Amino acid sequence: MSDVEKVLVRVRVNGEPREALVEPRTLLVELLREHFNLTGTHIGCDTTYCGACTILLNGRTTKSCTVFAPMAEGGEIITVEGLSENGKLHPVQQAFAECHGLQCGFCTPGLLLSTVHLLSKTPKPSEKEIHKGIAGNTCRCTGYQNIVKAVRAAAVEMEKR
Amino acid sequence: MYAHPFSYHRAGSLLEASKLLQQLGEEARLIAGGQSLIPLMKMRMARPSALVDINFISGLSDIRRSDGQLRFGALARHADIEASEAASSIPIVHDCATGIADVQVRNQGTIGGSLAEADPSGDWGAVLLTLDTSVRCSRPSGERTIALDDFFKDAYTTVLGHDELVCEVLVKQPPAKSGGAYLAFKRSAPVYATASAAVQLTLGDNDTCKDVRIVLGCVGLMAIRAKEAETVLRGKKLDEKRIESAVEAARVAAEPQDDMRGSADYKRVLIAALVKRAIRLAERRARGEQVEAGHEYVGR
Numbered sequence: 001m002s003d004v005e006k007v008l009v010r011v012r013v014n015g016e017p018r019e020a021l022v023e024p025r026t027l028l029v030e031l032l033r034e035h036f037n038l039t040g041t042h043i044g045c046d047t048t049y050c051g052a053c054t055i056l057l058n059g060r061t062t063k064s065c066t067v068f069a070p071m072a073e074g075g076e077i078i079t080v081e082g083l084s085e086n087g088k089l090h091p092v093q094q095a096f097a098e099c100h101g102l103q104c105g106f107c108t109p110g111l112l113l114s115t116v117h118l119l120s121k122t123p124k125p126s127e128k129e130i131h132k133g134i135a136g137n138t139c140r141c142t143g144y145q146n147i148v149k150a151v152r153a154a155a156v157e158m159e160k161r
Numbered sequence: 162m163y164a165h166p167f168s169y170h171r172a173g174s175l176l177e178a179s180k181l182l183q184q185l186g187e188e189a190r191l192i193a194g195g196q197s198l199i200p201l202m203k204m205r206m207a208r209p210s211a212l213v214d215i216n217f218i219s220g221l222s223d224i225r226r227s228d229g230q231l232r233f234g235a236l237a238r239h240a241d242i243e244a245s246e247a248a249s250s251i252p253i254v255h256d257c258a259t260g261i262a263d264v265q266v267r268n269q270g271t272i273g274g275s276l277a278e279a280d281p282s283g284d285w286g287a288v289l290l291t292l293d294t295s296v297r298c299s300r301p302s303g304e305r306t307i308a309l310d311d312f313f314k315d316a317y318t319t320v321l322g323h324d325e326l327v328c329e330v331l332v333k334q335p336p337a338k339s340g341g342a343y344l345a346f347k348r349s350a351p352v353y354a355t356a357s358a359a360v361q362l363t364l365g366d367n368d369t370c371k372d373v374r375i376v377l378g379c380v381g382l383m384a385i386r387a388k389e390a391e392t393v394l395r396g397k398k399l400d401e402k403r404i405e406s407a408v409e410a411a412r413v414a415a416e417p418q419d420d421m422r423g424s425a426d427y428k429r430v431l432i433a434a435l436v437k438r439a440i441r442l443a444e445r446r447a448r449g450e451q452v453e454a455g456h457e458y459v460g461r
C-alpha cells in the first residue's frame with residue numbers, strides 16, 4: 001500500500017448511486033469489480049487493446065482499464081449488469097443469444113456495450129459501420145461472423161420498439 | 162496492472178491547473194483523455210508523482226469555425242471531431258479523427274493531449290503539420306501561440322514549459338482548390354499505425370501543384386516533413402514521373418526502425434506506397450471529388 005491520500009469517488013452505476021474511497025491509481029474496472037462487486041465487466045489484456053472492459057461512461061463506450069477511478073467522479077456508468085430490465089434480456093443480449101454471437105463469452109460484456117452504443121448513434125448500421133463500431137472489441141473464438149449477424153438482428157429488433 | 166502511486170488533483174480552471182503543476186513540481190503531469198498516458202503509467206514507463214486532472218474544466222471542448230480558422234478546444238475528443246460538421250470541412254482532419262484507434266479510445270482521447278504527448282506514432286501531429294496549425298498555450302505568466310512547426314522538439318517532448326498547457330488548437334482553412342488525404346496503415350484498429358502519410362496540396366493554374374506539404378508518421382522519432390519530396394512537386398504538373406520522384410524522395414526522408422510492427426525495410430516500402438496513394442487522393446479531392454481515405458486495417 002502506498003501512503004498517498006485516498007480519493008472519494010462517487011458515481012451512478014446502472015442507476016444506483018455508489019461510492020468508494022480508493023487509491024487514485026485504482027482503475028475504473030477495478031472500482032467496478034473489486035469495490036462494487038460488479039464482475040460482469042472483464043479484464044482481458046489490461047493494455048487498452050481488447051475491449052473486454054468496455055462500459056458506458058456518460059453515454060460513451062470507454063475501456064474501463066484506461067480510466068483512473070477518480071476521473072469518473074460524478075459519472076453515469078452502465079455495465080453489462082445494467083442492460084436487462086425486470087429480468088428480461090436487452091434486445092442486444094437477446095440477439096447475441098439467438099445468433100450464437102459468442103462462444104466462451106469472455107468478450108461478450110464489452111461487445112454488448114459497444115453494440116448498444118453503436119445502435120444508439122447509428123440505428124441502421126451498414127456492414128462497414130458494424131465492423132468499425134466493434135473494431136475495439138477482440139473476440140478470439142467466433143471469427144466475428146455471428147457477432148455481426150447479432151448486431152444486425154439487434155438493430156432490426158430495436159427498430160420495432 | 163497498477164501504476165506507480167500518485168496523488169490526484171482535480172483542476173477547476175486552466176489557471177488552477179498551471180498553479181498545481183508549479184506547486185507539485187517537475188514530477189507532476191497533466192492528464193486529459195489519458196489514452197496514451199495511462200497505458201504508459203501502467204507499464205511503468207511513466208511514473209508521475211502527481212496527476213492534475215483537467216477533464217472537469219468546462220468550455221474546453223468546443224469545435225468551431227471563425228475568421229477562416231477551425232478552432233478546437235484542447236479537450237475536444239477525437240469522436241467529437243469525427244462527428245463535427247465544421248471539422249469535416251477539412252477532409253484530412255476528418256480522415257484522422259475517424260480512424261484513431263477504436264471507438265472507445267476516440268470517445269476519451271483529446272486533440273490537445275495528443276499534441277502535448279508528442280508520441281512519435283500519434284496521428285494528429287502528422288496530419289496537422291500539413292496545415293497551417295498553431296497551438297494556443299497558457300501559463301500563469303501569460304499566453305502564447307506557437308506554430309506547430311516549432312511545437313515538437315523530440316519524441317514525447319514539446320516546447321511547453323512544465324506549468325504550461327495547451328488550451329486551443331487553431332487550423333487555418335486551406336485556400337480554394339485544396340485537398341488533402343491521410344493514410345495510416347495498421348494491423349488492427351486499436352494499435353498505432355505501422356506507417357502513415359499525410360499530404361495536403363493546392364492546385365494552381367493549368368493543373369500545376371501550387372503548394373504541397375507531405376508528412377510521414379511513425380517512421381522516425383517525430384513526424385517528418387518530407388521537404389525534398391515537396392520541392393519535387395511544387396509548381397509542377399502532377400504527372401506520373403514527378404510523383405514517382407517525390408515518392409522516392411519521401412522514402413529516403415523516412416527514418417524507420419525495426420520493431421514489432423515491421424522491419425525498417427518493410428516500412429520504407431510501405432511509406433512509399435502510402436505517399437503515392439495519398440498524393441493521388443489529395444489531388445482528386447482538390448478537384449472536388451469525394452473519395453475516401455483514412456486508416457486501413459484488416460476487417461475494416
